[in-house]
Amino acid sequence: MHAVTVGRDGRQYNVVIVPAKDSPINRGNYSIRGGTNALTVWSLDRGTQDRLTYPLLRVGDQFQAITWQDALTLMGLLIKGIRDRDGNDDNIAVKCSDHGGSGQGFEDNYAAGKLFFAALSVKHIAIHNRPAYNSEVWGSRERGVHELNYTYEDARLADTIVLWGANSYETATVFYVEHMLPNIQGATVAEKQQAFDPGEPAEPGYLIVIDPRKTSSYTVAAQVAPDRVMLLRPNLGTDYILANAIARAVWEKGYYDMAYLQARTDMTLFEEYKAKSLKLSVPYDEFMAQAERITGVSRAEIEKAADWIAKPKAGRFKRRTLTIYEKGIIWNMKNYDQVAAIVQLAVLTHNIGRPGTGCGRQGGHQEGYVRPRPHPRLHLPGRPPRQRGQVPH
Structure with a gap:
């Protein structure tokens, strides 16, 4: 210490x-x-x-220190040689550091960007823990929802908190102990009364933990508020099926907010969501039987989760649910589909943009970086070449 x-x-x-x-x-x-x-x-x-003060070159099974100039020359000649041989960048891939913060994070990232973007103009770059130079959660961003859209205060105000693939007790300890637990113990009711609409019920919150394991985030909460905590344990890689099953239960029970959907969504695409994700053409009993078989979560648990997430409170006030996901979803199979399904569930129930709501990453460290210029647009994978004289977007 x-x-x-x-x-x-x-x-x-x-x-x-x-x-x-x-x-x-x-x-x-x-x-x-x-x-x-x-x-x-x-x-x-x-x-x-102890610091690495020179680049290391692998020679056989040993690492040999070389000068910075030799390292840069070797890298440049190697990349140029591959380009000259192949006529393209298809066999050139770079994995570089990312994110800012302490330890000269900004300076390091600026230098990496200057080298690979400006000097070498490399096409294929992967950052941090990702397979490309992109967001970890495009499934959220392509639905118009940035992944950092809530505050710690929302965890104090939520009627229900959902931890989806996020073991917050171990990985966001202060967030969990100082904000989530007090909520489900009833210590934030007075704060809710001040923040909620007149006449809206303010009660101790509920917690849903969704994880294949019985994590400490569940066991700790179950010790202090056993009747307000639920654990769903889906089979690996089936979270998007579970999210869609909860959403279908929400739809069948009429818990969705159609006025919000009509005002804030593309209704043509919403019809696709109803057909492809909610599968409204499939009878409800049949749909739920399929969801039970695939996810390993019972229909009773799915419907109970739908109630805790979206069932209107007394006086027809909308529930306020905060959904937080992390590595269990982000690094899961079918990353895009998992995140998209969870975000769509939050949108369906209007649990975006109100106090005590939100749907986003838990996080755990600062995320930010600075580059001397953006990733070269002409070199973005899948982007057609820009013609001379065109204005870049």
Whole structure:
């Protein structure tokens, strides 16, 4: 938790992370990761002073240090040689770092962008944990919903929180302990009364955990509010089938918000959604039997989840549901379909854009980077070449 470092003045300094008690986010708490961040600072008596100061070239089964100039020359000649041989970039692929933050993240990413975008103009680039230079969640963005669309306050105000492939107790500890748990324990009812519409019921929240494993995010909550917590354990890779099954139950029960859909969606595409995702041409009993068989989740559990997510409250007030997904969905099979189905469920029930609602990533670290110029438009995979004189979009 505590570290000793040396400043530029040659003096030793003690470093420790102390959470701010007046912060509305961490409320004086911290996760084990945040609390031990001091151990990452440079120190004389630990391995933090070990640095790679030169590029390493593999020669046989050994790594040999070479100069920066030799490394850049070798990289440039290799890429040029492949282009000259093949006449294209199809056999050139780059995997580079991404995201900003501490440790000179912005500087590192600017340099990588300048090298690969401006100097080498590489066509095929994959960043961070992704197969291309793109968002992890195009299934959300192509539905008009950016993946970061809620605040921690929404977790305090939600009638229901859905953790879908997100084990927040272990990976977003402060978020879970300081905001989600107080909600389902009833400690945020007064905040809800202030934020909700006049006459709208404000009660302790519910929690739905969707994960093939019985995670600590479920077991911890089940200890403090067992009657307000539900665990759905779908078969691997079937989350989009489960999301569509919950959405079909929502449709059959009339929990959707048609006025919102007509005002905010393309109704032609919505008809496709009804036909392809909700499969309204398939009888409800048959549809649910198929969903049970594929997902391993019972019809009773699916319909109960639909109630917790979208059943109107007393006085016909709309429920407020916050759905948070993470690596269990993002790094799942059928990434695009999984995210798209979850977002469409949130839109169907108007759980976007109201206090206590939202549908997005949990996150876990800052995401941001800076490049000297965008990924070259002429080199985007699948984009037709621009003709001379045309204005780029």
